[in-house]
Each structure stands twice: as structure tokens, then as C-alpha cells.
Amino acid sequence: MIALARDTKPRFDMPYRLIKPGLAMLAALLVGGCATEARQLMPTPILYQLPDGQPVFEVAETSRQTPDIDLLFITDRAPPTAAEKEAAAETEIPLPYGQERARRIAFGSARVRMVPGLDWETLREQSQLAERTREINLELGPVRELGAYPDEPYPVSKGADGKVLRDRAELARHFEAKAALQGEVERRLAQAPKKELMLYVHGFNESFATAAFTAAELCHFLGREQVCAFFTWPASTTGNFLISYTTTTESADYAVAHLKKTIRTLASTPGLERLQLLAHSRGTALTLRAVSELVTEAIAAGKEPIDLYKIDNLVLFSPDIDVDIAGQQITGFLSDPELMTVWPEGRLPRVLQGRLTIYASPEDRALLVSRILFRSRNRVGQLRPEDIPDRAQRYFEAVGRIDLVSYEGKRTDLFGHSYFTTNPQVSSDLIELIRYDKQLGEPGRELIKTGRVTWEFPVDGT
Numbered sequence: 533m534i535a536l537a538r539d540t541k542p543r544f545d546m547p548y549r550l551i552k553p554g555l556a557m558l559a560a561l562l563v564g565g566c567a568t569e570a571r572q573l574m575p576t577p578i579l580y581q582l583p584d585g586q587p588v589f590e591v592a593e594t595s596r597q598t599p600d601i602d603l604l605f606i607t608d609r610a611p612p613t614a615a616e617k618e619a620a621a622e623t624e625i626p627l628p629y630g631q632e633r634a635r636r637i638a639f640g641s642a643r644v645r646m647v648p649g650l651d652w653e654t655l656r657e658q659s660q661l662a663e664r665t666r667e668i669n670l671e672l673g674p675v676r677e678l679g680a681y682p683d684e685p686y687p688v689s690k691g692a693d694g695k696v697l698r699d700r701a702e703l704a705r706h707f708e709a710k711a712a713l714q715g716e717v718e719r720r721l722a723q724a725p726k727k728e729l730m731l732y733v734h735g736f737n738e739s740f741a742t743a744a745f746t747a748a749e750l751c752h753f754l755g756r757e758q759v760c761a762f763f764t765w766p767a768s769t770t771g772n773f774l775i776s777y778t779t780t781t782e783s784a785d786y787a788v789a790h791l792k793k794t795i796r797t798l799a800s801t802p803g804l805e806r807l808q809l810l811a812h813s814r815g816t817a818l819t820l821r822a823v824s825e826l827v828t829e830a831i832a833a834g835k836e837p838i839d840l841y842k843i844d845n846l847v848l849f850s851p852d853i854d855v856d857i858a859g860q861q862i863t864g865f866l867s868d869p870e871l872m873t874v875w876p877e878g879r880l881p882r883v884l885q886g887r888l889t890i891y892a893s894p895e896d897r898a899l900l901v902s903r904i905l906f907r908s909r910n911r912v913g914q915l916r917p918e919d920i921p922d923r924a925q926r927y928f929e930a931v932g933r934i935d936l937v938s939y940e941g942k943r944t945d946l947f948g949h950s951y952f953t954t955n956p957q958v959s960s961d962l963i964e965l966i967r968y969d970k971q972l973g974e975p976g977r978e979l980i981k982t983g984r985v986t987w988e989f990p991v992d993g994t
Contacts, residue, residue: 643673735813898949917986
């Protein structure tokens with residue numbers, strides 16, 4: 533994937549002066565149409581659809597048979613401003629956190645309701661129908677903050693010998709917050725059939741509520757078997773689109789350190805066996821950078837990343853990131869032998885238990901905006917199999933555990949940017965990967981292999 537942009541003919545070479553009107557129109561639609569505070573439950577993935585579908589739920593405990601979904605959230609969003617509160621009051625939509633950046637990490641419980649009220653058996657039945665007979669909408673319920681880390685930067689002082697010292701009281705507060713977060717994860721793990729945690733990281737133009745909705749949908753159709761959590765960062769959803777997008781891009785950079793701290797804390801929680809990381813759109817750039825830096829930290833310390841972070845699958849949906857930057861973050865440590873001083877020359881550190889899976893679609897219109905703004909010839913989320921040169925395919929085949937899955941079917945959402953939830957074929961493939969640990973080419977994931985590390989969905993799929 534390194535140097536893909538240099539080897540690939542740009543598919544979007546229209547002069548910028550001709551793009552401006554279309555960009556403005558697309559931007560207006562994105563601002564008006566992406567971030568909504570209420571939506572229907574995503575369509576039923578194909579593998580669950582009756583009459584021959586697999587069961588969505590295998591939960592035996594009666595205590596877990598409730599339509600509502602209780603999610604763990606971690607955030608560096610600040611509380612809503614006065615203006616945000618006023619706007620929320622007019623719409624009667626709860627707003628626990630706004631779009632501003634906080635100088636600390638907070639965590640807690642967010643409940644997503646399935647409305648209008650359904651009993652468990654009705655929800656189970658409707659969750660297996662290709663065409664539902666009852667409407668199921670998602671609504672944000674109670675949100676409770678359970679703890680927060682101290683404000684940053686943590687204070688320091690200069691000792692009598694001139695050395696800079698950390699404030700001991702602040703250190704104590706830090707570790708109290710960490711223990712509280714891990715205690716909450718342990719509590720949830722004790723109730724979960726699988727001792728693993730799914731962490732979802734959203735993209736641009738998402739609020740706290742919409743991030744919770746997507747996490748809840750994924751949790752629901754993963755069978756509610758694991759601890760379900762989402763990391764929500766201050767992505768902008770209002771104002772001038774170009775300014776909003778630029779602000780969001782830098783807010784994603786701001787959130788990297790907080791996501792790294794979150795992953796470290798979750799991974800070191802007693803009882804956690806695997807961590808599933810799922811990210812969408814601009815959240816993929818945030819997640820990929822955080823994981824890349826964590827891997828570098830581990831290698832520099834002479835430790836296996838797989839042991840420290842317990843990451844099973846890293847899944848990137850519609851990645852809003854330049855191809856060369858993504859390639860560098862995926863392979864950077866491989867090209868720095870001076871970093872890996874304690875590993876034998878012939879062996880590389882292990883990073884993932886499972887795979888890095890990238891879902892892309894050349895029909896993803898939302899990525900046209902970032903492609904123009906960044907003057908980026910290729911965004912990862914728009915790659916086709918033929919865009920990856922053979923030498924790059926050979927390289928990633930040798931590295932192993934990397935798949936690019938291309939979807940070129942009809943759009944199932946306005947901009948073709950959320951197909952991982954709106955398209956039953958794509959969501960089914962994701963579930964086969966995460967829930968059933970199936971590899972591409974196995975029954976249930978019978979996609980077409982188009983290259984050494986590239987696959988695509990059948991063109992006659994929905």
C-alpha cells in the first residue's frame with residue numbers, strides 16, 4: 533500500500549474550479565443529512581434472515597433478554613455549552629456531551645432504547661426478518677457518567693534538586709479513575725458470554741447519540757455476547773461545512789492520545805481475552821494512528837503488541853485517510869529495524885490475533901469531499917482491487933493478516949458511506965468475521981478473490 537498513490541492513475545482528475553459547485557452542494561447535503569438524532573434499526577444481515585437464517589440470539593440468561601442495550605462509553609467530549617443546551621431543549625433531544633474538546637477522559641453508561649416498546653420475543657422475531665412487520669427505532673435513554681480522569685496536563689513541580697516531579701495527589705486520582713473504568717469493564721465481562729470487548733470509533737458529523745446508535749446496532753446483531761463500548765470524540769456536526777470538517781480533522785488528532793490511553797486501560801483489564809476494534813470514516817484515521825503508536829511503544833519496550841493490547845480484529849469501514857498515510861502507519865515499524873533491537877533479525881513482532889480488514893467502496897460519495905479538500909488522489913475508503921499494484925499485494929501477502937474488501941453494489945444509504953450497517957450483505961460479512969471468526973473464502977464469507985489480499989462482493993448481491 534506504500535506508494536499506491538504514485539502507481540495508480542487518479543480516478544478524480546476534474547479541475548478544481550469545476551468541482552466547487554458540486555462540493556458546495558454535497559457539503560450542504562452532508563451537513564443536513566448525516567447526523568440525525570433518531571433512526572431506524574439497521575436492516576437484518578443476510579445470515580440471520582429467515583427462513584434459513586442463523587439465530588441472532590443465543591443468550592440463555594433471562595436477565596440479558598431486554599430490548600434496551602446498555603453501552604459503555606469513553607469520551608473526550610466536553611459537556612454541552614449553553615448554546616448547545618438551548619438548541620437541544622428546542623428539539624427535546626438529550627445532549628449529555630457536546631462538540632467541544634474536553635481536557636480529560638470521562639466514561640460511563642449509555643442506554644439505547646428500541647422503540648416503540650417491544651417485548652424480547654417480538655424483537656427476536658423482527659431481528660430475523662428481511663422485511664419487518666414492526667417499526668423499530670433507536671432512542672437515546674439515560675446516560676450516566678461513572679468517572680473521569682483528571683484534567684490535562686497533569687500538574688508537576690520542581691524539587692529541591694531541580695528535578696521535575698509529578699504531583700502525587702494527581703497521580704492517585706489518575707489511577708483511581710483507571711481502576712474505576714477497569715472495574716466497570718470487569719463487571720460487564722462477568723455478565724457477558726464472551727470475555728471480549730467491542731470498541732466502536734465513529735467518524736465525522738456524528739453526535740454522542742448517533743455514535744451510540746451505531747454501537748448499539750453492531751452490538752445487537754453481534755448477538756449481544758460481548759461487552760459493547762464506543763469511544764466518542766468531539767466530531768463537529770454543525771456550522772459551515774468546510775470549517776466544521778477542518779475542525780473535526782484536528783479534533784481527531786487531539787483524540788489520539790485519549791484513545792491510546794483507553795485501549796491500554798481496556799486491554800489490561802483482568803479477565804479480558806480479546807479486543808475488537810471497529811472504526812468508521814474519519815475515525816479510522818484516529819484509530820489507525822493510535823494503534824500504530826501503541827505498537828511502536830510496545831516494540832520500543834521490547835514487548836509483543838499482541839500480548840499488551842489483545843487486539844483481535846481491527847476493522848476499518850470507509851476509511852477517510854490518504855492511501856500513503858495509511859500505508860505508512862500500517863507498515864512503518866516494519867521499515868525501522870533500529871526500533872526493533874530486541875527481536876531476532878528474521879522475526880517480526882505480532883500485532884493482531886485476528887486480521888486487519890478494510891472495507892472500501894468506489895461508490896462512496898462522502899469521501900469525495902475529503903479527497904478534494906486534502907488534494908488526495910486516493911482515499912483508502914474508495915479503493916478498488918485493481919488500484920493496488922501487484923508488488924504492494926505481494927508485500928501485504930507476505931506480511932499477512934490483511935484484507936481489502938471492496939463493495940461496488942448499489943448504494944443502500946444516501947452517500948454510500950454507511951454500507952457496513954445499511955447493506956445486509958456487508959453487515960453479514962462483518963458478523964461472520966467478528967462473531968464467528970470466519971476467514972474470507974470460508975462458508976458464509978464466499979466473496980470473490982481478486983488479488984493476493986483483495987476481495988469483492990458478488991455483483992448480484994443486494
